[in-house]
Amino acid sequence: MEDSASNGGALVKNPLDSLWGTVTTGVVLTVILFFVARAIMSVGVS
Numbered sequence: 001m002e003d004s005a006s007n008g009g010a011l012v013k014n015p016l017d018s019l020w021g022t023v024t025t026g027v028v029l030t031v032i033l034f035f036v037a038r039a040i041m042s043v044g045v046s
Contacts, residue, residue, distance in 0.1 A: 015021035
């Protein structure tokens with residue numbers, strides 16, 4: 001029980017607070033949106 005309590009709240013850092021967290025998040029979202037857009041376009045074509 002102590003572990004779950006210590007992991008929550010203010011101890012969890014926002015990944016956008018650091019430069020590398022922002023860059024990594026941007027790359028991950030770009031890759032996800034790329035595949036989603038490609039899937040939508042392939043469904044529309046066929």
